[in-house]
Amino acid sequence: MTTGGSGRSSDARARAARTKRDRTRRALLDAADANFGTRGWNRTRMEDIAATAGVSPATAYNHFPSKHALIGAVYGPLVHSLVQQAEQDRRAGRPVLDALRDQVNALTRTSWRHRGLTAAFWYAVQDYVSTRVGGPPDPADLGDPRTLAPVPDAILGLLQDGQASGELRPYPPALEISGLIVNTLLIRAVNRPHEPPEQTAELLLTVLFGTLKPELLCHAPEDERPLASDH
DSSP states (O other): OOOHHHHHHHHHHHHHHHHHHHHHHHHHHHHHHHHHHHHOSTTOOHHHHHHHHTSOHHHHHHHOSSHHHHHHHHHHHHHHHHHHHHHHHHHHTOOHHHHHHHHHHHHHHHHHHTHHHHHHHHHHHHHHIIIIIOSSOOTTOTTOHHHHSOTTHHHHHHHHHHHHHTSSOSOSOHHHHHHHHHHHHHHHHHHOTTSOHHHHHHHHHHHHHHHHOTHHHHTSOTTOOTTSTTO
8 A cells, every 4th residue: 555655755756857857858948949040950960959958869869859850849939929929819800911910020020039040940841841741741740840830820820811801812822822921031031141120021021912912002102111110
């Protein structure tokens, strides 16, 4: 028969093990953020991240099965907060155009603040697609960085709502245009890392609304930039 004392001791050991595991995972995420952000995707190895975190490579792989999964876990929280805001706007019935403008601005600010990590994430996605899957993300594939950090989801639901209500043109479909916008953003993070986020956002919004809400641009005076950040 298990005594109360031994039960409490077992619980304490379990809590200590969980705490240690959580601390190790946090150390690996912080180390990955630093390494990917400064060294890039190709020059960062799991062994480098493990060394920075002060653990063995085996421990790193025990927490994250691949480098792709690790960068997805690092970049994911940056995306999830934006997706949550988009969902709140949808539930509140916020005007789609306003919510989309804010989301695109938030995406570009996030990518700019974390531009080294964003560039590494883009390379990770290209590497994963070309060597592992060769197709769209599978929600069940938790090793895919696109599943762990679903960047297009920040605007996908809003676009779907706008097209369903008739506020936005139905073509291209929301899935296609959200992917186009996000791919353009990530490519510019690689090729133009010092471009001000306001400039990037204006370009993306011009492409987005010029395609799905062209009257916003057509009805503006020729010398006006209706999607600039100061409007």
